[in-house]
Structure formats: structure tokens, C-alpha cells
Amino acid sequence: MKKLINDPKSVVAESVQGFGLAHxxxxxxxEDPIYVTRKDAPVAGxxxxxxxxxxxxxxxxxxxxxxxxxxxxVPGAVFTSPTPDQILPATLAVNSGAGVVHIVKNYTGxxxxxxxxxxxxxxxxxxxxxxxxxxxVAVEDSLYTAGRRGVGGTVxxxxxxxxxxxxGDGLDAVAAIGERVNANVRTxxxxxxxxxxxxxxxxxxxxxxxxxxxxxxIHGEPGRHRIPMENAxxxxxxxxxxxxADLKVSSGDKVLLFVNGMGGTPLSELYxxxxxxxxxxxxxxxxxxxxxxxxxxxxxxxxxxxISVLRLDEELTELWxxxxxxxxxxxxx
Amino acid sequence: MVLDANWAVKWLTLCAQAMAEHRVELIExxxxxxxxxxxxxxxRGFQAVLAKLGESTPETPGAALKMTAMTLMSKxxxxxxxxxxxxxxxxxxxxxxxxxxxxxxxxxxxAAARDGIVARGKAEPGDKTMVDAxxxxxxxxxxxxxxxxxxxxxxxxxAAEAAEAxxxxxxxxxxxxxxxxxxxxxxxxxxxxxxxxxALILRxxxxxxx
Numbered sequence: 001m002k003k004l005i006n007d008p009k010s011v012v013a014e015s016v017q018g019f020g021l022a023h024x025x026x027x028x029x030x031e032d033p034i035y036v037t038r039k040d041a042p043v044a045g046x047x048x049x050x051x052x053x054x055x056x057x058x059x060x061x062x063x064x065x066x067x068x069x070x071x072x073x074v075p076g077a078v079f080t081s082p083t084p085d086q087i088l089p090a091t092l093a094v095n096s097g098a099g100v101v102h103i104v105k106n107y108t109g110x111x112x113x114x115x116x117x118x119x120x121x122x123x124x125x126x127x128x129x130x131x132x133x134x135x136x137v138a139v140e141d142s143l144y145t146a147g148r149r150g151v152g153g154t155v156x157x158x159x160x161x162x163x164x165x166x167x168g169d170g171l172d173a174v175a176a177i178g179e180r181v182n183a184n185v186r187t188x189x190x191x192x193x194x195x196x197x198x199x200x201x202x203x204x205x206x207x208x209x210x211x212x213x214x215x216x217x218i219h220g221e222p223g224r225h226r227i228p229m230e231n232a233x234x235x236x237x238x239x240x241x242x243x244x245a246d247l248k249v250s251s252g253d254k255v256l257l258f259v260n261g262m263g264g265t266p267l268s269e270l271y272x273x274x275x276x277x278x279x280x281x282x283x284x285x286x287x288x289x290x291x292x293x294x295x296x297x298x299x300x301x302x303x304x305x306x307i308s309v310l311r312l313d314e315e316l317t318e319l320w321x322x323x324x325x326x327x328x329x330x331x332x333x
Numbered sequence: 334m335v336l337d338a339n340w341a342v343k344w345l346t347l348c349a350q351a352m353a354e355h356r357v358e359l360i361e362x363x364x365x366x367x368x369x370x371x372x373x374x375x376x377r378g379f380q381a382v383l384a385k386l387g388e389s390t391p392e393t394p395g396a397a398l399k400m401t402a403m404t405l406m407s408k409x410x411x412x413x414x415x416x417x418x419x420x421x422x423x424x425x426x427x428x429x430x431x432x433x434x435x436x437x438x439x440x441x442x443x444a445a446a447r448d449g450i451v452a453r454g455k456a457e458p459g460d461k462t463m464v465d466a467x468x469x470x471x472x473x474x475x476x477x478x479x480x481x482x483x484x485x486x487x488x489x490x491x492a493a494e495a496a497e498a499x500x501x502x503x504x505x506x507x508x509x510x511x512x513x514x515x516x517x518x519x520x521x522x523x524x525x526x527x528x529x530x531x532a533l534i535l536r537x538x539x540x541x542x543x
Contacts (some may be wrong), residue, residue: 145514
């Protein structure tokens, strides 16, 4: 597998350095330990938002640091959660005194490392609330697994909770908004090909040319079912069915439809999926009020996509529309 | 043979050597049922432990294990960082500041480590995790230390062999915790990488005493 890198060991450091140079007007990079903060952090009186996780999901999370979204992002090694010695200083750096919300994707490693960092931050007098994102309906039996994973919905939680913090909501209110988004969003993904972690040097799983994996996460781990390749409309139906069933989407619902690329699928194909998804939602009586289409939470160069549906209410819509200015998401300012 | 600070330093050095030697094997095991990072993370973590040992020499086995705990927690990441960090920290606490470890103390340290892993990771025996290596190791160490045995090498060997058998026992299991649990039935037929790295650590303890 060819990769545009210098050394597998320096992938994250060099990528974050480049990111900092490209977006020096918006973010500040701390190189050791690695974390990224909003240029004007800490913002006086504002609740700080910190997220993080393994690298390889770009633009998540550092791409969402900026006004109206995250105050800090903490990148781990590729597909490996960051460590408390990164998360703690990032948390302290963005605390204005109003407290900090950790947005954590539900993976064993992320949960354990953020939990430790939150305890240490509390010991230093910083109030921390944690919003756990677990929107992945592919995990059917959460009793006998580590639970549903945090996937596409994470981007929506970060945007909407970020807007709540920006308008001046308090610590508990920001966390409650994040939890409300998580409670109202469901996601399902598909892989057409695997991805290759730089230090591993070969694909994370083996998939034949005529096979696809349904129900993948974002770490190159295999999914729940392997089936023969189908056309875009059929795959879209297959992804949306469990999403709509689990979210109990009914006639009259207003939703945000998010079709996310996994890193190796062209935008043109994502729009083909989006087109079909709108039809399926219309058949269910739901109206697509807002949309997001593109590569926003990826798994390196994996081919495939995920579809997220977020049930909107007036306040969530307003917070979604609120101005945001980050390297990867910008509107209204 | 006495299990003192020198032994502990040699043990940790051999752990680093074992993780470097088995890096690719652990990545491969993790590639099958996880996300291909376990070998890389364990190698990076124990290389950092080696670097720390080069900076200062711990005075007791407990001090060596505590330093290891803090280093793994800050360098490994993923689930393995907090889990091994907690294991080494609980073992260090169990050993206190005693200068030497006798068989009963080793069994108690392993039990504390295992309890720490269970407390953090919430996994039970049979869930296809490192607990399936640690639990038989604790049982075997306790049995070997029973009745006030003074055979320190014997208790180290018993724990290492039981951990290795425990790692093999994960092959047919269906994962219920950690990244592999998302595979459901498809996780059967693969060995758990965390159980394998746990067995490597306990085998290195034997090597340091030989």
C-alpha cells in the first residue's frame, strides 16, 4: 500500500504540524504532548468543549476546533485513543472557569483515557461533564459487547453542543444538549474496501472485490455482516432501514440527513446515496430539513460511507444553523 | 535467586525486548479481530519504560512497577494503556516498599493487578480479553505459593505457564468486551492480543529470574 508519508512513526506529529501551519489563524498546536486548541482559548465565561480520539478520522476532531464548535481536540496515534497526559493539559488550557465538557466516542480505550483525565482535572478543581456518543445501530447486542460505537453522530454532537456553549449556556446545559443530540441520532455504515494503518502496512481486514461489509465502525475493524456487492440504492436502503427503525422515525418528523464518506469514496457517489436516502425518508413521511454531505469522519482511505439521521426540533435546528468557523466546517461567518 | 529491584529492572527490560520481538505478531492478531494497533502501542509503551529506567534506577520492585504504570498510562493509549497502567499500579501498591518479593507476595501482586484490570475494564473470565490470561495466572501463583513455599522461580514459572495456556484458551471464545466484541461470533477462532501480551509479560518475569 502506497502512502504519502515519511515515516509511520511520525505520521500524526507531521500531519498535526501541517494542520497548524495551514490554519494558524484559527488554532494553536501544542506539540508535546500533542493537542490543538482554539486560537483565543480560553474564551472568558464560556464552557470549554474538548474532544479527541485516535487519528485517521480527519477532519475529526482537530478540524472542528474553532468558533462555535470545539475548544480543543486531542489526537491519539492512528486508531488509538489519546492518553490522559494529553487530555488533561488540553482540558486545563480551555477552562475559563465555566467548566469543560468532554465529548467521547464510545470505545473502551477512549472511555478509559477520558475517564482518567476527567478525574485528574476534577482533582485540579475543574468541573468536567462527559457526553458519550453511541449512535451506531450496527451493534445489535449491546449487552454482550462494549456497547454501541460513536460514529457519524459525533460531528453533529460537536457542532450543536458547540453552538450551545458559544451562545453562553452553562456546563450542565451544554452537556444536556449534547446528550439530546446523541439520543436523537442514529448511524449505520458500509465499507467497500478496508483501510491500511500506516504502521501495520496491510489492510485492516480482507475484503474480496465483489464483497462489502455492512455495519462497520470507523477504525477499520470489520463489520457485522459481509454480503455480495449491490448497487447504491440497495445499499442505501440496507443502511437506512435499521437507522429509521431504531430512531422510530414517523410521519411528520423533521430530520437532518448526514451522508458521510469514509475517506476513499468520491463526493459524486455520496450524492447518489443522498439522493436515494431522501426518497426513503420521504416514503417514511419524514422531511429532510438540513443536510450534510462529505468526508467529515473518516477511516483513512477506506471506501464506503455512513448515513446518519438526526431528529430535529426547533432548538436543535437553530443551534445547527448558528455560525461556525473551523478549518473543516464554516458557515454564517 | 531473589526478586529484588535488580530483578524488576531486568524483568521490565525483557518485557521491552519481548514487545519489540512480538510487535508484528501482536499487530497481526489485532488486525484479525481489532484495529491493528496493539503491537505498536505496547512496543512504544515499553520503549518509554526503558528510557525511564535509563534516567534513574528504582530502589524497590514496587517503585519500578509504579514508574512502569505511570509511563504505560501516559504512552500507550487505547484500552491497553489504562488497563496495564492500572495493573502495574495495583501490583506496585500491593508490594509496598519491601526490598524483596517472596512467592506469597508475587501471588498477591498478581491478584491485585488482575483485580485492577477487572475494575477498569469490567471484563469477566470468558469474555476473550487479557483477564483470561491473568485469572489462571493468579490461581496458579496462589497454588504454587501455598503452604509458605520459598521457591520463587517455581511461582514465576507457574504463573507464566498458566497465562500462556489462558491466552490459548481464548481461541474459541466469542468476544464480549473490547473492540473484538463488535465482531460477535466472527471473533471466535482468533487469539486475543491482550491475553498474548499479558503472557509475554509474565514469561519475561521468569526470564529475569533465570
